[in-house]
Amino acid sequence: MESEVGGRRARTRARLLDCALDLFERQGYEQTTVAQIAEAAGVTEMTFFRHFAAKDRVVVEDPYDPLIADAVAAQPRTLTPLVRAVAGLRTAWAQLPEPQSQTVRRRVRIAAVTPSLRAAIAANNATTEQILVDQLVADGTDPRSARVAAAATLAGITAALLDWSQRDDIALTDAVAAALDTLDGRR
Amino acid sequence: MESEVGGRRARTRARLLDCALDLFERQGYEQTTVAQIAEAAGVTEMTFFRHFAAKDRVVVEDPYDPLIADAVAAQPRTLTPLVRAVAGLRTAWAQLPEPQSQTVRRRVRIAAVTPSLRAAIAANNATTEQILVDQLVADGTDPRSARVAAAATLAGITAALLDWSQRDDIALTDAVAAALDTLDGRR
DNA sequence: GACGAAATGTTAGCCGCTAACATTTTCTTG
DNA sequence: CAAGAAAATGTTAGCGGCTAACATTTCGTC
Structure with missing residues (x-):
């Protein structure tokens, strides 16, 4: 039953x-x-x-990795590594299911004020980072540049998430979009 | 005596x-x-x-923060947040004393293969990140963009450091310079 | 050589986490 | 429905990181 x-x-x-x-x-x-x-x-x-x-x-859960690889793969390879990584994540984010409301915010909010948890988040990002790196490398990016670009992008997004959780005046989607713009050089 | x-x-x-x-x-x-x-x-x-x-x-020691603030402050404020942060770190790095040879590499090498230590490094970067953010904000950058730019830059450099420690074919200075270029969009 | 301060030792204990084994609860199936 | 398999939880014991309180040794100095 x-x-x-x-x-x-x-x-x-x-x-x-x-x-x-x-x-x-x-x-x-x-x-x-x-x-x-x-x-x-x-x-x-x-x-x-x-x-x-x-x-x-x-507080720190495993990420939704799978989508990202495809999204990054779909980006034109003429771009700079960082720009391509960002573009990939922009696409991936658009395809993600709307995060389930309250619990996400509670978790991130706790993480934002607890240094040891910020570290845990960083560690958790490692797997997603690896996927990003693999995808960039597969498309011809130099491995070292790929590592740097992937790490920077994820760190940027994470920072935006932590910041978002502490304010009530902005939607999660917008916060992430803004972060990507910053990484992009769009602003 | x-x-x-x-x-x-x-x-x-x-x-x-x-x-x-x-x-x-x-x-x-x-x-x-x-x-x-x-x-x-x-x-x-x-x-x-x-x-x-x-x-x-x-393995993870406190960073040399003080120099960074000044270096970032010296950057023209017309640049994009990320570009300015990177430019600041480029200057700061040039002014740093040559790191003491062997011990640095031993430490970073150990950190590179130990996930839990990567987390410790991230946590340790927090203070440097804050300095970067403060400096960017003082120069008129939007706080949120500043956070993202600072986090991304430090994560990128850290990634380069971890990568450098595992290879023998590149100087520390060059590794960092290359990472900054990647963040910059120079390559 | 005595005395104060710095460096180290001793003991006891909390907390996160794991392993090995026992117990209970739930599900299935004849 | 009874009975056994499987799943979920309990019990006990212990390791390793880390801290606190107090005792002891070592060092520099007068």
Whole structure:
């Protein structure tokens, strides 16, 4: 039967996620203990780690990589590496599903004020970066330039995301678009 | 008397640093225990932490920030944020003292193959990034664009550094110069 | 040589995280 | 529906990074 929205596992995970974000918002990420999260969710510490590989995984999730490769591949190869990377991400972003509302903002907002989490985000970007690099190289870009361009682009977008989360006066889409423009040289 | 090159403290620190890098190179960063480092240096675990605030501080050190601000300030404000940031760093880099040979390369090389250390580097860049942002904003750049430009530039340079450490066919100066060119759009 | 300060040692403990094994809950199937 | 397989959670024990509080040694100086 599938009457529930998710099995027991899914429900436990959702509870852990929610309790964790609550605690992070109220008393800070570093000050919150995994034991506290587990208790709030009515579960054992061990169970927490069965749902999240590490404490920071509550906030930092894996990215949606696949789309990016195609988008970058579609860019004309006459452009400069950075410009091409940016153009690819612009296209990729346009194709992405609208991010699910509230939770994204909560997460990013927490990450924005927690240095150690910013590091976690950077580490997480590594896989996306690799995809970008591969795609650029496949199109004939020098590997070193490709690395630099990919790293710079992702860092720029990440910075825009962190900034966006702290303000209420701008849509996520616009924030990213503006960041890409900055990287582009369009402004 | 001052016959020694440094007091006891300085010597202990040097020993710890050397033993740590040795162990990291031989058996990997993650696989090396602070206890092992301490023992190799003939010292207690506690003493290690009295010299390095954290294990990763052996590899990731604080940057030379001060120069950057001035260099960026000297750039004409007609340029695009990213271009100006890059131009500033180009100038700053030219003024930096030649990095002390071997140890830099050892450190960066270790960082290059250790994901968790890449994160530490990113976190460490935060302060330099802030300086860059402040300088750009002071010159009239929109704060958001400044953040993006600063983050992108530093990420690009960092990527170049990591890449440089893994090859023997290029000078550090050239690697950085090339990265700046990529960010610039000069290539 | 005595004395104060700097450097190091000792002990105890928190927190993130993992492994090995036991227990319960849920699903399936005869 | 009973029974066994599979999934989810619990229990215990322990490692490694890191911190705090207090004791001890070493060093420079008078």
